[in-house]
Amino acid sequence: DTAVSQTPKYLVTQMGNDKSIKCEQNLGHDTMYWYKQDSKKFLKIMFSYNNKELIINETVPNRFSPKSPDKAHLNLHINSLELGDSAVYFCASSRKRGGAETQYFGPGTRLLVL
Amino acid sequence: AQSVTQLGSHVSVSEGALVLLRCNYSSSVPPYLFWYVQYPNQGLQLLLKYTSAATLVKGINGFEAEFKKSETSFHLTKPSAHMSDAAEYFCAVGGEGAGGTSYGKLTFGQGTILTVHP
Secondary structure, eight states: OOSEEEEOSEEEEOTTOOEEEEEEEOSOOSEEEEEEEOTTOOEEEEEEEETTEEEEEOSOOTTEEEEEEETTEEEEEEOSOOGGGOEEEEEEEESSSSTTOOOEEOOOEEEEEO | OOEEEEEOSEEEEETTSOEEEEEEEEOSSOOEEEEEEEOTTSOEEEEEEEOSSOSEEEOGGGOEEEEETTTTEEEEEESSOOGGGOEEEEEEEEOOSTTSTTTTOEEEOOOEEEEEEO
16 A cells, blocks of 8 residues: 555656646645655755645745645646756655654656656 | 755665764754655655654664764664665754744755665
């Protein structure tokens, strides 16, 4: 049973397109996150939701829009894709919000923008 | 603001040798510290975490880390490396300050790639 799942696993698309990545967790957690891992493997948080409420919104271009239809799902929609958006995007979840909480990561979505 | 520095982007050891991966943190409040491992083309898996209980923390796969406040360090060690330990390792600090914008976010170090030679 996959705890945190993401679809698709790979995404290859052209500049200017709009795409979505979906994330689901079956752990019953309240808090979910999106992280971006760049080509140098550096991981940086983008967004976090707690009980469907946006709680962390880092300095991310507004072409990126997260949506949480319910506690178990956090999707990421990206408009007008740019070359620099090529990266691995990880979804994660934790039992609740807090610095001591363990975050459980999905397998990642590898996005390549051509 | 909290930050993490991992010294050494690549560490190479022989199978059976000691593994030491270094992590130093910066935090204005007592930190929560994590080590995650990432195998090729996979997500991150928690190895261990420090949450202000015992300063020596034991994790999975024989890894352990010691929190040293005086040195602001949280180095990861394993007495005897195995080929299956080859992966990238990330140290992270958990954001504190309930209600603040950093509350609950993980700030990661740059990662250390561990290579294990036969």
